[in-house]
Amino acid sequence: MTEISEKLILDDRLSAVASFVREGAVFADIGTDHAYLPIHLILERKVEVAFATDINHEPLRRAVENVKKYRLSDKIKCLLCDGFSALKDYGITDGAICGMGGELICAIIEDAPFIKKRGMRLILQPMTRPHEVRKYLLKHGFNITGEKLALTDGKLYNCICADYDGNIRRYSDLELELGKINIDSNRTPLFLKLLERKISAQKKIIDGKMRSNLDVTPDQARLRDYLRLYENRSISILKKGE
Ligand SMILES: C[S@@+](CC[C@H](N)C(=O)[O-])C[C@H]1O[C@@H](n2cnc3c(N)ncnc32)[C@H](O)[C@@H]1O
Missing domain, CATH: 3.40.50.150 (Vaccinia Virus protein VP39)
Incomplete structure (x- = not known):
């Protein structure tokens, strides 16, 4: 068996x-x-x-x-x-x-x-x-x-x-x-990884649209949101490690 x-x-x-x-x-x-x-x-x-x-x-x-x-x-x-x-x-x-x-x-x-x-x-x-x-x-x-x-x-x-x-x-x-x-917990390494992937994908979207002369205002606003969260996250890690 x-x-x-x-x-x-x-x-x-x-x-x-x-x-x-x-x-x-x-x-x-x-x-x-x-x-x-x-x-x-x-x-x-x-x-x-x-x-x-x-x-x-x-x-x-x-x-x-x-x-x-x-x-x-x-x-x-x-x-x-x-x-x-x-x-x-x-x-x-x-x-x-x-x-x-x-x-x-x-x-x-x-x-x-x-x-x-x-x-x-x-x-x-x-x-x-x-x-x-x-x-x-x-x-x-x-x-x-x-x-x-x-x-x-x-x-x-x-x-x-x-x-x-x-x-x-x-x-x-x-x-x-x-x-x-x-977002509220904003502390897990996987959330940081998610943001990194979002930032990289968003940059590609913006580059592509700019090459086609399309409006990127909303895309840039979203990229700023990601970057703000990403930077807050990095700062909170630094503070924790101090
Ligand atoms: C990719 S598999 C996911 C299997 C498992 N849930 C997992 O996450 O590993 C998706 C399964 O959902 C089934 N499925 C799709 N639509 C469905 C429905 N309306 N009701 C029940 N099963 C469905 C498919 O036959 C398939 O077996």
Whole structure:
């Protein structure tokens, strides 16, 4: 018999997501693919039951196979469905949607009105357009209560944790783009790395536009925002080290 490890170690991206799942949650991983997240959470005894859903047959087959491999078929229910559509009656408290585009993540939340209830937590890791995800959450009654940046295979990922309370909130454009919590804490090395990448990309955008004689006023304003945050961050590190 193949020996099965008692643990499943996640990469930094999925570890950051897992860290936001609450102890004892009724957890659902939407678009699970390999099901590593629910398997990890059950093996860590953070949750007792979990749901793993995917809209496509092949990823769901992978999930079922891995769940069997770890002998967790009695604890993780794998379902072939679109988003949360098969989960209405299961009392889900914490739902993760990871590794998808920001617009698709928003569409999946939009299609599940029953998750917009007090006590519901969403943990989202968009591959693109994190600002759209933050904007959607704030507009639809979710308070953004946690942010983590994760670096995996040289790529930086935003992991966003949000709790529903029904209140509508607004962020500035910069807060939507970088995450207000990331800006306010402004101390992690990964935030510095994010700013470095933003500064470098923004400089390229400005150069390109200038070569085409386009107006760069708003782009330069955004570059100044990044530089201001970057310099504040560097100063706070220097002060800490003094
Ligand atoms: C790139 S994989 C991400 C897998 C895993 N969540 C992760 O982050 O490592 C995206 C998965 O989402 C699934 N998916 C896409 N749209 C979906 C939807 N509307 N409902 C459920 N699953 C979906 C895809 O079939 C695919 O398996």
